[in-house]
Amino acid sequence: MLKHEELIVKYLDKSCTREEEEELLAWLEVSEENKELFSSLSSLWLMSKAELEDDLETELALARFRERIGTEKSSIREVQKVKLPLLYKILQVAAIFLILFNVVYFLYKDDKENEIRIINRLLTADSKGKFILPDSTVVWLNAHSVLEYPEHFAEDKREVHLKGEAYFEVKKDSAAPFWVNADDIKVRVLGTSFLVQNYDKNDYVETILTEGAVNITSSHFKEMAIVPNERVLYLKKGDSLKCEIVNTNYYTSWINEKLVFDNLSLANIIINLNKWYGVDIECSKDIAESTNMSFTVCRESLDEILEAMEEIAPIRYKHEGYKVYITKKGGK
Structure with missing residues (x-):
């Protein structure tokens, strides 16, 4: 080998x-x-x-x-x-x-009476993809992600399974709720736009609602409704929930062709870069909130962007695997 x-x-x-x-x-x-x-x-x-x-x-x-x-x-x-x-x-x-030399592969599973064709879509590092589900729901799949769904949804239920991160624009169908299974939690919607992140490397499952209404449920807590612009984290350790109101544009910008920052704080830039490159950037709160930058990201590598940031701000970075540490120049 x-x-x-x-x-x-x-x-x-x-x-x-x-x-x-x-x-x-x-x-x-x-x-x-x-x-x-x-x-x-x-x-x-x-x-x-x-x-x-x-x-x-x-x-x-x-x-x-x-x-x-x-x-x-x-x-x-x-x-x-x-x-x-x-x-x-x-x-x-x-x-x-x-x-199978194809990102899409097929399985057949037994539903006791019928054969069900299951489609899996897998994206590797530095890959992002947009595609349409059988019900016309639009999905953007981020890097290191796998989405599983049937070739044809049932009449009374639409269900997918997610490992990684995806942004959904769900086709409204009141007769068939749309379910996203993300291991420990399930997200139920009728028609709306939202993001779910469920990476094994993270100690949380993230749900962010941009418009409409969704409910999340789990065996660890009662069903909970989420309002637009709300970010809910299910913390795997302790089985607890953390909720906050956010600017959803910072969390969903990775589905676009480019990122444009106009005098934006480093704290919010980091949120965007984490989603865009699929990394975990750590920076102290005082540096992140006191540093503002303006630049555009298209197809540059993460290291190219970080090196450019070092040129326009008094910061330095250290890249280790999926982790990036940003500190102040001259500091420890």
């Missing part, structure tokens, strides 16, 4: 070190082919992991997976429509061997 394929496997099973993760991210930036390989192997891993039921099977599947991609990584196969429940048996034994 090639070194970078091994890094992808370690990244997917969460066993890579910070240095290996940084090496993998750098390798992904080299070419689109690298990103396509990562997407295909990620899709395969997510598909096979969803079908394996216990730790022993997962370990055996990982071993077979590593062996397979070392010998036939360039093969392309299609997932055929198979009668259930036979499909589950086939997946447990054979799906781990499928290499």
Whole structure:
């Protein structure tokens, strides 16, 4: 197996070190082919992991997976429509061997009577995508995100599953509420615009409403209504909620083609950059609120933007993986 394929496997099973993760991210930036390989192997891993039921099977599947991609990584196969429940048996034994060179891949799951075609959309680092769901709902998917939804929604319910971050403009349908499943919480809407962030690396799940009305619910708290311009954080540790009123433009600007800052505080710039680049920028409150800047972000890398910020303001930065630390020049 090639070194970078091994890094992808370690990244997917969460066993890579910070240095290996940084090496993998750098390798992904080299070419689109690298990103396509990562997407295909990620899709395969997510598909096979969803079908394996216990730790022993997962370990055996990982071993077979590593062996397979070392010998036939360039093969392309299609997932055929198979009668259930036979499909589950086939997946447990054979799906781990499928290499799908497409960000969109298909599974068939049993709803006891019918076959359901499940679509998964996966975006890698520095990728953003806009697409339309079967009900005409518009979705913007941010980097490092996976959205799962059926090819056709049920008549009385529309349901999707999210890992990562997405902004939704939901098509109104009072007869079929729209549900976003984000692990510990669920967001229920009829027709509105809102954002949900659910990254494994974060210790919270974020919901921000731009217009309309949504309710969030969980086994840990009663159903709660959110008003426009409200940001609600579900804190995974402690099962608590934190609510605040925000300028939603700062949190949803990543869906646009560019960011324009006109004498904006560093505190608000950081919110935008976090969403745009999928990072976590930390800066002391006194520096963030007392420093204002004006500049535009188009297709520049994060380091290019941070270096430019150093030129126009008395700050310095240190970039470590997904974390960026901003301090005052001359300070510790």
